[in-house]
Amino acid sequence: MNAAHAPLPAAYAVLIAAWKRVSLLGAVGKLLGWDQEVNLPPAGAPHRAEQQTLIAGLAHEWRTDPKIGDLIAAAERCGLPPDSAEAACVREMRRDYDRAVKVPRPLVEEMARTHSLAVAAWQEARKKNNFPAFAPWLEKNFSLARRYAEALDDGAGSYDTLLNDYEQGLTAAALDPLLGRLREALPPLAREAMRSRRSPNQDLLNVPFPKEAQAAFARDLTSAIGFDFTGGRLDESAHPFCSTIGPGDTRLTTRYSGRNFKEALYSTIHEMGHGLYEQGLPPEHRGTPLGEGCSSGVHESQSLFWENLIAHSPAFWAFFFPRLQAACPALASARLDDFLFAVNKVEPSFIRIQADEVTYNLHILLRTGLERDMFSGRLPPRDLPGEWNRRFHDLVGLDVPDDAQGCLQDIHWSVGAVGYFPTYSLGHLNAAQIETALRAEVRDLDRLLARGDFSPALAWLRRNIHQHGRRYEPADLVRRVTGQPLSPEPLLAHLREKVRFYYGAGR
């Protein structure tokens, strides 16, 4: 008898139903968060913080209900085949439950209230380039992050504990050699590009292109790749993000810079990568761990795969450039080669989400170091601007002109996401390693891209990554998909080839 066709034990079914009810309440909290970043009028911020606090506290109460613990224990005893999806689901529920019960409800509520108010304060502070207005919130958030970590790891309060919220199994000890390799290899590559006598014409990216027309083009492009707008949206927010409220409701946001359409375009493609992952999660497991993305590092691999490996490639633009020209008449006489060089320009810059692929991870090194120091107490959050600017100069070689282009540019610390930044680097490494595996199987990828056929690539991702949700732990999943443990070398090989292609002496 095939275990897959055996009826599921009753205890498992009861657990799943209880879990889905908690997820449904959590989804309400997600809408509160999405709406705050996209729609909330400024005067509504205090009330929204109370709503967030109410729902977060209630969801925590439900999530940590001892009955859930009993149901998990019963499901663990009911003989699910160890390799089954259901056993993996119970394993992940056990993990989530054991972490959640360690955190007291008042702390969860204080975090929800503070993060909600802090993100509103950050939006204002960034707009007005006013770090002092945000500093007290930054202090509060790092203090809360410490209390949260201490609750989780019985007082140790380690950075590893925070990392594990985003990337199961990740430790600073495992992270450091990976980041160290990037720290060593990236600056020389950037210098190689900067020393070249070739330099793209950036004027191509600074042409009249009304916001509505940019949005319409972004919708066409993401639809053509496979993002399903009958179950999704594209909006504008202070910081681009992707949020899935529930099945059939995956929402992307972007940010229009006014001067340059590249930022909004690539932000949208990045968030679309997250959105494709979310839309590819198995519908039958929605509301359970198997219906969630594997980890932040794997999630970022999906956004960065599309943003960097695909949407910066000549094959991709062979298909989309004529469409872009149709959407943006100011580009009518532009040449594809010039456009490609312009979007692939390597140059140190201030804004992380606008950074080129070579210098991008220097921005992550900066943030990872700073948040570790603020978390440990070595760096008082009120001293962040000076320290940011000093280290930015060391890493990237530029002088930060103001905090809006410096330490106020990212939303993460305002929503208490301490430990998230390193997953962007993991995402870059994962994406390059995954692309290598994909190209080994989909051998005519460039030919397919050039004719606008994205379905083989998307189907490969769906089959190898999306459909599994959290069935495998992140490091396992990457090893299963690529046959190798995670390594910086595929990314570095990709970047070297790219620098050579655009900046090499042969051109």
Place this chain on the structure above:
Amino acid sequence: MNAAHAPLPAAYAVLIAAWKRVSLLGAVGKLLGWDQEVNLPPAGAPHRAEQQTLIAGLAHEWRTDPKIGDLIAAAERCGLPPDSAEAACVREMRRDYDRAVKVPRPLVEEMARTHSLAVAAWQEARKKNNFPAFAPWLEKNFSLARRYAEALDDGAGSYDTLLNDYEQGLTAAALDPLLGRLREALPPLAREAMRSRRSPNQDLLNVPFPKEAQAAFARDLTSAIGFDFTGGRLDESAHPFCSTIGPGDTRLTTRYSGRNFKEALYSTIHEMGHGLYEQGLPPEHRGTPLGEGCSSGVHESQSLFWENLIAHSPAFWAFFFPRLQAACPALASARLDDFLFAVNKVEPSFIRIQADEVTYNLHILLRTGLERDMFSGRLPPRDLPGEWNRRFHDLVGLDVPDDAQGCLQDIHWSVGAVGYFPTYSLGHLNAAQIETALRAEVRDLDRLLARGDFSPALAWLRRNIHQHGRRYEPADLVRRVTGQPLSPEPLLAHLREKVRFYYGAGR
């Protein structure tokens, strides 16, 4: 000793805190509803219905908690001065609580789920002019309305019971003579206008005016009148509405018709009237009955006051017409008199929210009669289109071309709002009677309007109506404000004067 300065009894304070917590959860439900109509991707509808069901069921459980009943009883015994705001607040909580406890939670949940799915079905059906796709939802909603009324009035299931959800104290017996007077007086007035040899040039309202420019003008106009966008928004939805999520968060929507800018403009002004009421409710009572609008009929008086009595007047456009011309260059050479006649045209038409003031209430008579017959079982909901069209012809004299312009045009029955329509007629009557009272005090109103000074009118409404919330029952409030019981005569006098002004032989 002044009772207003005595410390409030502890029982009252505990009750208020408990009530505010329920309101906070209710506010989450309001966001789910607003988002469904403004943002929700179609594929997200089933999940949204589950979210609505969860929150509605939970809010009902909290709202009907016997502890709340005990607190109300304690507050009733604690000697609040009978004329105080606090005593009125307890009176209204008693009313809400006694109604809520009669409704079983499963019925509340079934209504939430069904209404959420039905509104999604209605959006599609209206778009595709497909009544049969909506008919089963209409059946379900009227069946639920019957069960709901039966739960509330111990099995009688009367239409009066539903009316009382929207208008405390209203009965069909009190409503019928008011509607009867309109039924008798309006058609001859409409005929008088139609028989005139004068007729406005409607081409003025059908000029190129891009949606974004319409929205920008609407924002300028509503801001100038006093709507506060730091605590509000303006969006687009299938049916215009106003929703207050919480303090500092009042949201208007409108609908752009593409051909004619009048619909979006006056819908926005209408919803702004609701929004000004909401923004004028007393901040210290938010989350309690005193922080809510008095009734639907009073709420509609606020929207219709601005839409009809103010924003159709020559004085209003003396100020705004040059601004409209600046926002819409196609009107650059238009004459103010011609524009005024165009927006004040009296002519039978299909869409209620586009109807002129004279024929508008015929649309309400139609809907009120139809919903009473569907509610009583005399008219099976599946037979609605034929009956709608037949009665529409009798009342308005036109043949309905399709259901999208007929029985599918309104959102109300899809969200289960049976008993709401008559409050629009009450709103018209209230608005005209209130305007008479306001003009008796603000004697230079037209001069103020013509120079763009809206604050005296708004301040008068705030002082006489908004600040009271639900302190007075609706009929009482209108009598307090206007010195008279509600009567159709001020409205009819206003309409006769208007018809004479635009269509009279003297012009």
